[in-house]
Structure formats: structure tokens, C-alpha cells
Amino acid sequence: MQSQLSERVRIHVEEEFFSVDKLLLVEHSEYFRALFQSGMKESTQKEIQIQDLSAVGFAVTLKVLQGEHPLLSCEENLKAVECAAFLQVRALARYLIVSxxxxxxxxxxxxxxxxxxxxxxxxxxxxxxxxxxxxxxxxxxxxxxxxxxxxxxIPSTFVAVGAHTPTFEFLEDLSRTICYLEEESNTWRTLSCLPLTASTFLAGMATLDNKIYIVGGVYGYNKQVVDQSFCYDPATNSWSEFPGPQQLRYDVTLTAQDDNLYAIGGEFEKTPLKSVEKFNVSTKTWSFVSDLPQAAAAVPCAQAMGRIFVCLWKPLDTTIIYEFEPQKDEWLPISTLNRPQSYGHCMVAHRDNLYIMRNGPSDDFLRCVMDCFNLTTMQWTSLPGQYVNSKGALFTAVIRGDTVYTVNKVLTLLYTIEENTWKSKKESAGFPRSGSLQTFLLRLPRTDHSIAT
Known part of the structure; x- marks a missing residue:
């Protein structure tokens, strides 16, 4: 059977013919899997005609299954949905979701x-x-x-978490909270208090299935690593614990995809790490995946079109974008950008664009400069204008639709993304805490969670 599946077959759709690897169709399509393994005469034919399906949709299907990332027209989207349903191709349905x-x-x-x-x-x-x-x-x-x-x-809500280290229960610590912006009243309100043993200082944080996950973090003068990890579920307003990574790490980047969390790099005992670990939420187990190309902490990371990207910085003033491919377990270099900077940079994604924000040269470090990398054209563009960190706080950027949410103690500033420009859209209340922040989008139950912060 395996030898029969390794051959190519001609698929006739409308007036077009497609030469396709049988194994590719069997792996990804319930329709073709049933057809080729049925024992009927069609299972051994060199040419198969598919009725009531469009050639446009089938062409899109093949592109996606072969690892391409096409930008689809209105007609192509319609025909792709039809193909995903008729041929039962989950990979195509997932691609449409991330697009x-x-x-x-x-x-x-x-x-x-x-x-x-x-x-x-x-x-x-x-x-x-x-x-x-x-x-x-x-x-x-x-x-x-x-x-x-x-x-x-329920629409998503802008959520912020300040840097907090474990403390005694009887000490009032306002930083030990997760807060959300109630946009109608322009008020930050408390959603939940962090567990007493959790630390968000130098921790990795990410959302998955509308839950917040916290991994790593430190406490004490010697930066002792919190070895347990924590999960917050807004649906039940409850916390649970799960094991920490096999390699203790802080200043770690956490991102989530499908049913997995990825703990990327970080530090341990003041030594940068190359290792990356994957936590499967269903099995609650950690496993190592391929190392980063270089040791790094606080790695900028973003997901665009369902793909995971990181920025790694190399002296002098060189940023390299890598893509992590989970199926191949590989870090692949995508592009390089040379820009002077004094410290820090971060990355967010919108459609097929990656936006890199960095502090300017050391004589003007409060300014935040932005560059855009388009994954389709593989071209860089410098965005017009410079954005001052003390106002826009772009290092906290979170994108919902075409709107960017940024926040600091002074204000919450919203931008609208139009082509390759970010235009100021709205100003709201600043987050009433000092220090660094991590921000997310969550769907909160329709309840009055707490009083204003």
C-alpha cells in the first residue's frame, strides 16, 4: 500500500489537470484517504476526476498543503472554503482561520x-x-x-499584568493583580490577584484557549527561579498550577500555538540559554525542541499567519528574524536588518507583516523607531515618523483586528494600522502601576469582576 501511495496521480478538476503526490492527499484529506484506501477501482487509477469542485479552490488547497502561504482574493477564499469542506482538509481550514x-x-x-x-x-x-x-x-x-x-x-478585552515578586500574604501589594481596561467607563479594574507564590518579574507569559499562562519568574536578591508554573482561567476566575520547564529559566519568552506552549531561551544563574522547551497542555508534559541559533533572553516573538517568529540581536546593530517550524523542528533564518539601537526591541504581527520596534541611538534613546517586514514580498519598509516611548509605550503593543493597544502609566494609546502606517486613534486611561508590563487580550465573562483599581 505504501508504494502505491508514493506515486503521483493526475487530478482533473473542471478544465484543469493537477499532478499531485498521492501521499500528500492521503495525509491531509479525509476524502482522498477514503478513496485511495477503499479498494475500489478509483484507488488505483492514474487519473481521477473530481466533480462539482472548482479548479481555483483546488489550486489554493495544493499551495497550502505544499507549505506556501498565499494571500487569497475574495473568490479564492470562497472556493477554498468549499474545498476544505468537500475534501475534508483540516490544514486548509486552519490556514483560513489564521488568515x-x-x-x-x-x-x-x-x-x-x-x-x-x-x-x-x-x-x-x-x-x-x-x-x-x-x-x-x-x-x-x-x-x-x-x-x-x-x-x-463576548468580545476580547485589553488586559495588563505588572511585574510582581512573591510576598507575604499580610502585606498589601497592588502589583499582585491582573487588571483589565473597561473601555466604556475608561477605567482600569482588577480582574484577579496572582497566587502568593507566583512571580511575573522576568516571567514568560502567554494566552492559550482564553487562559493566561505564567512560566518562570524570579524572587529574592539572587534571582531564585520559581519552579512551578501557573494558569489563570477567567471563565471560572480560578488559578491552577502545572510543572515548570525541565531547565529552570527566567527572562524567558513564552508563546502558544495549537495545544502547546513554547518557552524560548531565557537565563539561568545569569547565563543566557539557547534551549527551547514545549509544554503540551493536554498531557501536561515538557519536552525539548531545537535550540535557538544563539543564546538569548527576553527574545522578541510574534505570530503571523499562524507562524512563529523571533528576533535575535547580534552586535553590531544586527537583527535576524528566524521562523520556527514545529513540524520540522527547525529554526530557519528569514531576513536580516541592520539598524543602530541603544537597548531593547520588540516585535508584533499584523496580517503578513512583522513590525520591529526598537529604541533609537544612545543619544536619543527615548525615541522608538519602527521597521516593517512583509512576509509575502520579503521586503523591509521603514515606517514614517518616530514614536516616543514615554507616550506610546510601543513595547507593550497588542493588536486586535486593525487596532494596536499600547499602555504605560500615563495613558493607553490606540493606533489604527493603515497600510504601513500607524495612526493615533484614541487615548484612554493609563495603567495605574509603575514598572514593566505584559499585555494580552482575553474574553471575560459578563460579570462585574471587581472595583476600579
Whole structure:
């Protein structure tokens, strides 16, 4: 059977023919897996005709299965949804989910409802709910049922966590809280208090399935590492613990994808680390994956189009972007940028763009300069203007739809991303705490969580 699957087959769709590896189709398509393993005459034919399917959609399907990352037109999105449903290709459905944006979310929502792709349907509805005010004028095309479903969902909320180290219970410590911005009243409110043994100082933090995960962190003068990890579930307003990484680490970067957390680099006993560990949330086990190309702490990391990217800095003034490919367990160099900087840089993603923010030269270190790397064209662009850290706090950037949320003690500043420019959109209350922050988006139950901070 394996030798039969290793050959190529011609697939006839509409007026076009596609020469495809049988094994690729069997691996990713329930339809072709059943066909080729059925024992029927079609399972051994060199050419197979697929009825009632578009060549455009099948071409998109093959591109995605072969590892490409195409930007799809309206027609291609429609035909891709049809193919994902008819051929039962989960990888294509996932690609459509990570490709959701303000231009395609409505059409993908309607198409997913029509063809029964439930994960895409729900993800598109959540995207529309999060960006309801920006999309409202275009929602007239939705049926009452589809609109009702969107409006029944809970939108995401901007959440911030300050740097905190473990303390005694009887000592009041306002930094030992997770807070959220109630935008209607322009007030920061307390969501939950951190566990007494948890530290967010130099910890890795990430969200997965609408839960916050905290890994690492230190306490005490000697930077002792917290060996337990913590998870906060806003649905139940409860905390749970899970094991820390096999390698104790602080100043670690944490990111989440699918059912896994990735603890990237960090330090231990003042020594930078190259190692990377993966925590499977279902099995609650840690395992090592491929090392970073170089030892690094506080690694800038972002996910674009479902792909994981990091920035590694090398003297003199060189930043290299790497992509981590979980299936191959490899770190692949993507591009290099040479820019003078004094300290610090971070990265966020919007659509197929990576935005790199860094402090300017040492004689003007309060200024934050930005560069954009486009993953489709593989080209760099310097964004016009400079943004002052003391106002915009761009190192805390979180993106929802086409809106960027940044925050510091002075104010919360929102930007709108238009092409390759960030335009000031709105100012809200600053976060009422000093020190460094980590920020996220969470969906909070419809309850009055606490009093204002």
C-alpha cells in the first residue's frame, strides 16, 4: 500500500489537470484517504476526476498543503472554503482561520456557515465581534441568524499584568493583580490577584484557549527561579498550577500555538540559554525542541499567519528574524536588518507583516523607531515618523483586528494600522502601576469582576 501511495496521480478538476503526490492527499484529506484506501477501482487509477469542485479552490488547497502561504482574493477564499469542506482538509481550514482579517472575515463567516466548517465559522464570528464597531457598516449583508450569533459572543478585552515578586500574604501589594481596561467607563479594574507564590518579574507569559499562562519568574536578591508554573482561567476566575520547564529559566519568552506552549531561551544563574522547551497542555508534559541559533533572553516573538517568529540581536546593530517550524523542528533564518539601537526591541504581527520596534541611538534613546517586514514580498519598509516611548509605550503593543493597544502609566494609546502606517486613534486611561508590563487580550465573562483599581 505504501508504494502505491508514493506515486503521483493526475487530478482533473473542471478544465484543469493537477499532478499531485498521492501521499500528500492521503495525509491531509479525509476524502482522498477514503478513496485511495477503499479498494475500489478509483484507488488505483492514474487519473481521477473530481466533480462539482472548482479548479481555483483546488489550486489554493495544493499551495497550502505544499507549505506556501498565499494571500487569497475574495473568490479564492470562497472556493477554498468549499474545498476544505468537500475534501475534508483540516490544514486548509486552519490556514483560513489564521488568515482572518478585516477584509475577508465577513465573506469567510458566510461561506463557513454555508459549507459547515464550524471552527472557521466560530473563529470568523469572534473576529467580527472583536472589531464590531469598525465593521458595523458592512454587516447588513449578514442574515439575522448570523448577526445574532456574532452579537451573542463576548468580545476580547485589553488586559495588563505588572511585574510582581512573591510576598507575604499580610502585606498589601497592588502589583499582585491582573487588571483589565473597561473601555466604556475608561477605567482600569482588577480582574484577579496572582497566587502568593507566583512571580511575573522576568516571567514568560502567554494566552492559550482564553487562559493566561505564567512560566518562570524570579524572587529574592539572587534571582531564585520559581519552579512551578501557573494558569489563570477567567471563565471560572480560578488559578491552577502545572510543572515548570525541565531547565529552570527566567527572562524567558513564552508563546502558544495549537495545544502547546513554547518557552524560548531565557537565563539561568545569569547565563543566557539557547534551549527551547514545549509544554503540551493536554498531557501536561515538557519536552525539548531545537535550540535557538544563539543564546538569548527576553527574545522578541510574534505570530503571523499562524507562524512563529523571533528576533535575535547580534552586535553590531544586527537583527535576524528566524521562523520556527514545529513540524520540522527547525529554526530557519528569514531576513536580516541592520539598524543602530541603544537597548531593547520588540516585535508584533499584523496580517503578513512583522513590525520591529526598537529604541533609537544612545543619544536619543527615548525615541522608538519602527521597521516593517512583509512576509509575502520579503521586503523591509521603514515606517514614517518616530514614536516616543514615554507616550506610546510601543513595547507593550497588542493588536486586535486593525487596532494596536499600547499602555504605560500615563495613558493607553490606540493606533489604527493603515497600510504601513500607524495612526493615533484614541487615548484612554493609563495603567495605574509603575514598572514593566505584559499585555494580552482575553474574553471575560459578563460579570462585574471587581472595583476600579
Amino acid at each position: 482572518l482579517n478585516s477584509d475577508n472575515c465577513i465573506i469567510l463567516y458566510q461561506a463557513a456557515a454555508m459549507f459547515g466548517l464550524l471552527d472557521l465559522f466560530h473563529s470568523a464570528a469572534l473576529f467580527i465581534r472583536d472589531n464590531y464597531s469598525d465593521l458595523e457598516e458592512y454587516l447588513d449583508c449578514l442574515s439575522p441568524d448570523l448577526l445574532d450569533y456574532v452579537e451573542s459572543l
